[in-house]
Amino acid sequence: MDYKALAERLLPGNYPDLQSYEAKYPPRDLPEKAEVTRLAPSPTGFIHLGNLFAAIANERVAHRSGGILYLRIEDTDLKRKVDGAVEAVKNALHYFDIDFDEGAEIGGDETYGPWYQRQRAEIYRAFVKHLIEEGRAYPCFCTEEELTALREEQTAKKETTGYYGKYAKCRDLSEEEIYRNLDEGKPFVIRLRSLGDPSNKIKFRDAVKGEITVTENDQDVVILKSDGIPTYHFAHAIDDHFMRTTLVIRGEEWLASLPIHLELFDALGFKRPRYGHNCSLMKQDGETRRKLSKRKDPELSLEFYRKEGYYARAVKVYILTLLNSNFEEWYLKNPDADLNEFPFKVEKMSKSGTLFDLDKLKDISKNELSKLSAEEMLDFLKAWADEYGTDAQRGYFADREKMLRVLTLCMGIGGKKRRKDFTTASQAMQFIEYFFERPASYEDYRFGAEERRGILRDFLACYDPADDAQVWFSKLKQIASAHGFAAEMKDYKAAPENFKGSVSDVAEILRIATTGKANTPDLWTIQQILGEEETRARVGEAISAQA
């Protein structure tokens, strides 16, 4: 068969000499150990936790080694295109401190672009044409129905599904048949003529999994779709070669198509990049666990963390602990270090699927948040409220000084005795709500209404905002005694039957009256911040509210 003529018929026109591409995209001039890695999302704009996983790994590897991280957009499937997706991706990643050196809409070195695969159609076609000329690729006229029928037949026979060997109908079409189909104007795709044999097992060194066994590919995969656009597999081979990627860190789900990629690189005569397949994030679902799913699990979406008001660094720290098992230990020793100083290693990446542990994330969040200064915390909360908060919550920040006092005095933020009450900005806002709004309701009161009213009246009678904490508390003790409550906790613990309760119960009544909540930071401090007028008003309100 005259492959040259066939190639010309299939992909007419003059394409640049293949060597010219090598010259156009020369090997990068980088230090010896430098790694070139990439993120290659499809333009759906949806970046999820799994993506972030791979993203952090790729970013760390590139930048720790003095290499390059670039952004390529895999837009070969039109159905996946969403407007504004690239900006969304960049923003989402920037939030986690991941920035690109070059790539789509980055404005870095453009030597290795274009970064949108649709704009690279010529390169792909030039190489497809070459493969046809060599007899390594051929046109396939099978319809979707035929392929479905084939799959069903194979399934029924319990044979491997797919387009291969004797099932590859168009693989050995005669010249005559091909041209007849072409003359009839039948749509076609271009398939790779695979030379592989699945009974051959190849040893392969994966950067994260180590030594693995790969079965040779024998599928005549589609490399060019009927619209003239390559499939992912083919674009991957071309792009990662000419963009001079040295290491591809991607999700484990790609392991299954590794044989295809290996054959493609070989067929094209390209040096293979190194690959590292990272494990996927799992979620417990009843008895079993499964991959986190976009539809079922809101926590997969990065947007979820922004809305809840998770601190970006906390999410990053959590992912780092999953990514490199020795990170946690390192971080314990260097709690204030720049995360980028951690010696990240691909080889240390986890091999097995990890269950997403929200409790762990929460713990990390509390710790990260507790490290902030009051000013930083205020800025963080305000930024969150501006975007996701209620009008009332935004209003809290009108009095910046008061907010700062709330944060420093009550939350201990920036000080030695820091509290760790909340994991997110949204929780924090709810937590400090009572400083800015009067209680809408009171948590479960104990003791009789008459008793409570008496205690609150006594408080009002002796309340003096000039009192320091000691004096204030000693007054509470006096009230306790007067009402048959133990003034000293020791006395109460020794013989609870002698008292109605203790001074802690008196404090609780006053606390609920002031804040609506049974559990808050130091009450004296809270009343100081509220001021005399507001404190009296609230206690008064509580007295009349008690039927």
Added chain:
RNA sequence: GGCCUUGUGGUCAAGCGGUUAAGACGGCGCCCUCUCACGGCGCAAUCCCGGGUUCGAUUCCCGGCAAGGUCACCA
């Protein structure tokens, strides 16, 4: 079903021929304490199973089993 990957406490995991089998989260208990939180101390809980190899296997080999992934003109 074929192929591939993975299997250490509830979770993330260190260890990789001889260990009292680290640590962190969570759980439980105690202390501190006007509540909560913080902090401190402590407890319970693990090497998937069966064969080998070996003086000795969590560690090496083989075989099961289980879980996950994947089998598109989607990436």
